[in-house]
Amino acid sequence: MRSKKVDRRVKYTKMVLKNSFIKLLEKKDISQITIKEICENADINRATFYAHYNNQYDLMEKIQNELLENIERYLADYTANELDAVPVDTVERIFEYIQENAQLCKLLLSERGDISFQKRVLMLVYEKNINELTRNGTITKEDAEYIHAFMLTGCIGVIQKWLNDGMAKSPRHMAKTIIELSKIENS
Amino acid sequence: MRSKKVDRRVKYTKMVLKNSFIKLLEKKDISQITIKEICENADINRATFYAHYNNQYDLMEKIQNELLENIERYLADYTANELDAVPVDTVERIFEYIQENAQLCKLLLSERGDISFQKRVLMLVYEKNINELTRNGTITKEDAEYIHAFMLTGCIGVIQKWLNDGMAKSPRHMAKTIIELSKIENS
DNA sequence: CTGTTTATTAAACATCGTGTTGAAAATTAA
DNA sequence: TTAATTTTCAACACGATGTTTAATAAACAG
Numbered sequence: 001m002r003s004k005k006v007d008r009r010v011k012y013t014k015m016v017l018k019n020s021f022i023k024l025l026e027k028k029d030i031s032q033i034t035i036k037e038i039c040e041n042a043d044i045n046r047a048t049f050y051a052h053y054n055n056q057y058d059l060m061e062k063i064q065n066e067l068l069e070n071i072e073r074y075l076a077d078y079t080a081n082e083l084d085a086v087p088v089d090t091v092e093r094i095f096e097y098i099q100e101n102a103q104l105c106k107l108l109l110s111e112r113g114d115i116s117f118q119k120r121v122l123m124l125v126y127e128k129n130i131n132e133l134t135r136n137g138t139i140t141k142e143d144a145e146y147i148h149a150f151m152l153t154g155c156i157g158v159i160q161k162w163l164n165d166g167m168a169k170s171p172r173h174m175a176k177t178i179i180e181l182s183k184i185e186n187s
Numbered sequence: 188m189r190s191k192k193v194d195r196r197v198k199y200t201k202m203v204l205k206n207s208f209i210k211l212l213e214k215k216d217i218s219q220i221t222i223k224e225i226c227e228n229a230d231i232n233r234a235t236f237y238a239h240y241n242n243q244y245d246l247m248e249k250i251q252n253e254l255l256e257n258i259e260r261y262l263a264d265y266t267a268n269e270l271d272a273v274p275v276d277t278v279e280r281i282f283e284y285i286q287e288n289a290q291l292c293k294l295l296l297s298e299r300g301d302i303s304f305q306k307r308v309l310m311l312v313y314e315k316n317i318n319e320l321t322r323n324g325t326i327t328k329e330d331a332e333y334i335h336a337f338m339l340t341g342c343i344g345v346i347q348k349w350l351n352d353g354m355a356k357s358p359r360h361m362a363k364t365i366i367e368l369s370k371i372e373n374s
Numbered sequence: 375c376t377g378t379t380t381a382t383t384a385a386a387c388a389t390c391g392t393g394t395t396g397a398a399a400a401t402t403a404a
Numbered sequence: 405t406t407a408a409t410t411t412t413c414a415a416c417a418c419g420a421t422g423t424t425t426a427a428t429a430a431a432c433a434g
């Protein structure tokens with residue numbers, strides 16, 4: 001897949017830069033995080049930062065893409081092993097993954113995070129389930145799109161609340177809740 | 188309510204600064220809008236900007252608060268006149284207001300906007316209707332909160348889609364759609 | 375209309391982050 | 405060990421920031 005000839009130095013540089021950036025993101029908004037700051041905390045020369053990223057937002061995008069890829073791989077591993085995958089199980093896996101990477105997910109999915117990224121995460125699930133929605137001929141395509149928008153963003157709100165509440169409920173319980181909330185629309 | 192002794196000069200300054208800022212917001216993200224830029228477009232001295240606002244984000248917050256106050260006043264005027272207000276009508280009024288202020292709303296409610304503000308807008312409606320949700324004893328308080336989160340953010344998604352689609356459907360139709368989507372949960 | 379108050383302006387200032395550069399030093403891979 | 409690559413260091417010009425002063429302009433109350 002990917003050429004694995006990555007210099008150890010590059011690996012290290014990217015790692016500490018990412019960690020430093022995330023640590024700063026917990027304290028303040030991305031807009032007021034300076035590149036100088038990121039580099040000082042990471043003990044990396046500023047010129048080296050520019051060798052890899054254009055700015056904070058570029059770094060953020062790379063981190064987001066990485067997370068998305070991980071979730072996709074996580075889901076792919078699962079569906080490959082268990083062939084009788086049920087929607088509830090898929091959603092449960094998503095919640096499990098979020099729970100395991102709570103620190104980063106809380107930042108990226110929080111109310112401060114950016115909405116378009118959050119939708120990308122949810123799309124992973126819905127792309128596989130959206131067809132069921134329009135299968136009933138009773139709903140027009142336009143209505144279906146609004147229902148889709150409603151459910152997608154609705155799920156994001158549920159996930160945010162779950163994260164803010166310290167993930168008290170189990171992934172299984174959350175999966176059932178979300179499935180239930182999304183399902184009823186078909187009636 | 189408020190002392191109306193506002194100097195005309197201050198009024199003008201704030202107006203042109205706001206307009207300049209909004210015009211810039213249509214082109215780029217708030218994080219890459221400079222104060223110098225805002226002032227140059229508005230033909231206002233930079234020192235004057237600092238006499239009223241701390242930075243772009245402060246200005247943004249003031250604009251958001253103003254919009255929220257306007258919506259509240261808009262709704263208050265309505266419910267004061269017509270005593271037999273129905274939920275559908277209230278929601279319809281919201282959509283009407285958004286339609287009338289589409290330029291600004293599209294910016295503040297878009298995917299680039301910040302989520303917490305969007306929720307504040309929706310709270311205006313739900314605060315008056317949320318009680319009905321928990322009235323049926325069948326739902327636990329915890330579940331009700333998740334349903335609430337789901338519906339709140341779900342509505343935001345619908346509004347965003349509506350704005351992005353050029354507000355093709357009528358406010359009335361959108362109000363019905365949202366009420367329908369939110370209502371079913373009670374069953 | 376007039377005198378007083380208040381807001382805006384212009385200019386200057388130190389400060390800081392930015393993005394880039396070229397050569398030296400350090401580390402890696404082979 | 406050697407050659408290639410990456411990181412570092414120092415320096416640079418540049419532009420935005422936030423603050424301050426005195427001068428100017430406009431609004432206000434009477």
